[in-house]
Each structure stands twice: as structure tokens, then as C-alpha cells.
Amino acid sequence: GAVVSQHPSWVICKSGTSVKIECRSLDFQATTMFWYRQFPKQSLMLMATSNEGSKATYEQGVEKDKFLINHASLTLSTLTVTSAHPEDSSFYICSWTGGREIRGTEAFFGQGTRLTVV
Amino acid sequence: AQKVTQAQTEISVVEKEDVTLDCVYETRDTTYYLFWYKQPPSGELVFLIRRNSFDEQNEISGRYSWNFQKSTSSFNFTITASQVVDSAVYFCALYGGSQGNLIFGKGTKLSVKP
Numbered sequence A: 001g002a003v004v005s006q007h008p009s010w011v012i013c014k015s016g017t018s019v020k021i022e023c024r025s026l027d028f029q030a031t032t033m034f035w036y037r038q039f040p041k042q043s044l045m046l047m048a049t050s051n052e053g054s055k056a057t058y059e060q061g062v063e064k065d066k067f068l069i070n071h072a073s074l075t076l077s078t079l080t081v082t083s084a085h086p087e088d089s090s091f092y093i094c095s096w097t098g099g100r101e102i103r104g105t106e107a108f109f110g111q112g113t114r115l116t117v118v
Numbered sequence B: 001a002q003k004v005t006q007a008q009t010e011i012s013v014v015e016k017e018d019v020t021l022d023c024v025y026e027t028r029d030t031t032y033y034l035f036w037y038k039q040p041p042s043g044e045l046v047f048l049i050r051r052n053s054f055d056e057q058n059e060i061s062g063r064y065s066w067n068f069q070k071s072t073s074s075f076n077f078t079i080t081a082s083q084v085v086d087s088a089v090y091f092c093a094l095y096g097g098s099q100g101n102l103i104f105g106k107g108t109k110l111s112v113k114p
Helices: none
Strands: A004-007 A010-013 A019-025 A032-038 A045-051 A067-073 A076-081 A090-096 A113-117 B003-005 B010-014 B019-021 B024-026 B033-039 B046-052 B059-061 B064-069 B074-079 B088-095 B102-104 B108-113
Touching: A004 A090, A010 A019, A019 A032, A019 A090, A019 A113, A032 A067, A032 A076, A045 A067, A045 A076, A076 A090, B003 B088, B003 B102, B010 B019, B019 B108, B024 B074, B033 B074, B046 B059, B046 B064, B046 B074, B074 B088
Parallel strands: A010 A113, B010 B108
Antiparallel strands: A004 A019, A019 A076, A032 A045, A032 A090, A067 A076, A090 A113, B003 B024, B019 B074, B033 B046, B033 B088, B059 B064, B064 B074, B088 B102, B088 B108
């Protein structure tokens, strides 16, 4: 199956700093990647859709200036949390479902990044 | 609107008991896909099964089985003879977001005690 590699797997940063999370598709080209956020003991919620070569689309309530998404190539999407605050502490996970079609038998997820802002 | 409901927030069983995790979904699409994922404490999502809307056959994989019933919009997951290693949060998800994303239920935390 397709492999999505995400790193770092965990990061601790100081309040006010920025953190970049990378998501790479290792054996396929991803025109679309999804970024989800999961607060402790909650479900995964779609934050934004990363589109190669164009602007990301954000879900309602997600600040696009705070969560910068760059999808400059078909194999790399990045999420940068700018001026992080403790309330941004969460588990962030990227995913590929082949855009509007599912390739293979599953949607593919990165390993996730646990962000702690102190 | 598309929605996935997992009414059971937490379930606790003793090892070797059978346990069923419920999942009810809502969608207006005639073609859709349903998933189950396991999320251990490490956070990584472990794929368990994908089922499309045209395939109502129940599936069995080892101790795991799934009961898909379109008439009741349910896709329930049963673990037979549960083990401690089955302890995790289990998510049911629906493929059908407007952009091709998955819509997740709130998850059911399963604790299997020895």
C-alpha cells in the first residue's frame, strides 16, 4: 500500500515559536493531502486540504494565517503552526485518499505529530 | 449532512469476552465507503477494514468481524475473545467528505482487562 511519512513524531516548543510538520508521500504522487487535528480524547477533525500548486482550503474555524500549509511538490506537504500557543497542543496527522477516489483498499495516514506547546 | 455516530464512548471488558462496537452513519450518497481504524496510545492509525456501499457481506478476519447493514445504516465491529492488546480507541469513518476526506466518529475507547 501507499506510504505516507510524517515527521517529527513529536515536538515540544515554546509559546510564540513556529513549528513545521512534514508529510511525504513515498511511493506515489499526491495532488491532495488532508490535515487532521485531534485534541486529547477527541476525534480527528479535518483542518485543511492541501492542494499541490494552489492554495489550501481550510475548514470553518481554522485560522489560515496561523496554520500555514505548503504543498509545493507532489510528494511533500507541510503544515506550519505559527506563533504556537498552548491551546494548539494537539495531535496532527496527514492523510491521502487519492483526492476524490480511493486508490487501493484504504486511505493512508502519516504516523502523526504530537505537538506540545509550553 | 454526512455524519458518523459512535454512541459508546468507553467500553471495559475482561479478557476473552466478546465485544461489539457500534457505528451508525448518515449519508445521502449512494456510493460510499466505511472504515474502521484502531488507534493505540502511540497515536498512529491502524487500518482494519474498508467496506463499500455495494458490498453488504459481513466480513471476518481472525477474531474481528464486521456487520454492515444498509437498512439501519450501521457498520458494527465485533471482537471475539478479546485480548489485552485490543485495548485502544477505535474509530469508524465514512469516506464522503466534500473534498474526499474521511469523516470520523468520536471513537470508542476499549479497555480489555486481564
